[in-house]
Amino acid sequence: MLDLDETKNRPHYTELPRALLVGHDVLDEVPGVMKKLNISGEAVLVCDEMTKKLAGNKVAQVAGDHGLRCHMIEIVEAGGDEAQRVMDLAKDKSANVVIGVGGGRPIDVAKYSAYEIETPFISIPTAASHDGIVSGRASLHIKGQKKSIAARAPLGVIADTHIISKSPHRLLASGCADVISNVSAIMDWELAHRLKNEYFSHYAATISLTTAKMMMENAHYIRPMLEASARFVVKALISSGISMAIAGSSRPASGSEHAFSHCLDQLAEKPALHGEQCGVGTILATYLHGGDWENVREALSAVGAPIDARGLGLKNEEIIRALTTAHTIRPERYTILGDGIDTEAAWEVAKITGVVDSE
Numbered sequence: 042m043l044d045l046d047e048t049k050n051r052p053h054y055t056e057l058p059r060a061l062l063v064g065h066d067v068l069d070e071v072p073g074v075m076k077k078l079n080i081s082g083e084a085v086l087v088c089d090e091m092t093k094k095l096a097g098n099k100v101a102q103v104a105g106d107h108g109l110r111c112h113m114i115e116i117v118e119a120g121g122d123e124a125q126r127v128m129d130l131a132k133d134k135s136a137n138v139v140i141g142v143g144g145g146r147p148i149d150v151a152k153y154s155a156y157e158i159e160t161p162f163i164s165i166p167t168a169a170s171h172d173g174i175v176s177g178r179a180s181l182h183i184k185g186q187k188k189s190i191a192a193r194a195p196l197g198v199i200a201d202t203h204i205i206s207k208s209p210h211r212l213l214a215s216g217c218a219d220v221i222s223n224v225s226a227i228m229d230w231e232l233a234h235r236l237k238n239e240y241f242s243h244y245a246a247t248i249s250l251t252t253a254k255m256m257m258e259n260a261h262y263i264r265p266m267l268e269a270s271a272r273f274v275v276k277a278l279i280s281s282g283i284s285m286a287i288a289g290s291s292r293p294a295s296g297s298e299h300a301f302s303h304c305l306d307q308l309a310e311k312p313a314l315h316g317e318q319c320g321v322g323t324i325l326a327t328y329l330h331g332g333d334w335e336n337v338r339e340a341l342s343a344v345g346a347p348i349d350a351r352g353l354g355l356k357n358e359e360i361i362r363a364l365t366t367a368h369t370i371r372p373e374r375y376t377i378l379g380d381g382i383d384t385e386a387a388w389e390v391a392k393i394t395g396v397v398d399s400e
């Protein structure tokens with residue numbers, strides 16, 4: 042329905058990626074994309090030991106042949122110290138761009154560093170395990186704690202589906218689960234809009250939800266080592282990223298299920314992957330909303346993502362602690378968890394949905 046409330050006519054800023062290139066063996070096109078984006082001179086390329094071999098060396102070589110000199114920096118973890126090293130190198134070389142080549146960590150470090158030193162960021166994902174390959178937020182370890190912080194959204198995304206299809210299927214399934222989690226994120230956003238008068242973008246919500254529905258409807262076609270599956274997931278992650286860009290926040294793709302995952306990152310002995318935890322969180326949150334949680338669970342199972350504590354490699358107690366404390370993670374972001382779910386209710390929800398064992 043058209044919103045005629047005049048008080049909502051305030052300016053709303055949206056920053057979208059300018060170049061998206063998804064396809065087979067597209068790394069050769071890196072110089073062409075850089076040229077279109079008017080980027081030349083010096084670049085800092087962030088990778089890790091593995092992604093250097095997978096794509097980093099190749100990107101540095103093809104870019105170098107066309108006049109964009111890449112200063113490569115290998116990182117070990119996604120932490121503040123690593124980001125500082127990247128920023129120091131970028132300043133030292135007067136870099137015009139920071140390129141992140143990787144699944145998670147190099148992308149997080151690159152986009153955070155680019156944000157801090159106000160340079161463009163280019164994302165070259167080697168796996169499709171979460172929508173961070175397109176979003177303006179980074180997940181970094183700061184003082185021993187994993188935190189989701191503001192970062193630079195990519196000016197360009199270059200995704201080689203050939204490379205991505207060769208990554209472990211667990212990563213791709215985790216990316217699918219991150220997309221499916223939009224289901225509960227949107228329900229949470231609608232709830233916050235109704236109860237707290239929070240800004241709500243119908244356009245952003247529609248893109249986010251349609252993307253999640255397409256993923257669930259096509260879940261059975263997501264297969265290991267199949268390039269068409271990798272392409273489908275990358276496009277879905279990009280759509281999710283664009284919905285966040287339109288909303289100007291991560292709201293369309295991050296609700297109570299993400300708070301649950303962030304809690305697990307902090308309290309679990311051995312956390313699972315971000316998307317995997319968000320997927321299980323979506324089962325729980327969708328149940329709490331009175332939504333079709335069984336459909337969510339079926340889709341997660343079809344793509345090969347975990348659907349319970351055992352699948353995540355987590356203890357039942359860790360699931361319950363995360364569920365009962367998730368509302369404290371980002372209190373200003375109102376969700377179905379409200380001011381918290383009590384322990385008995387949490388066990389009940391987790392048992393009914395099969396997330397924890399019922400005995």
Ligand SMILES: [Zn+2]
Binds near residue numbers: 171172219
């Ligand atoms: Zn996510």
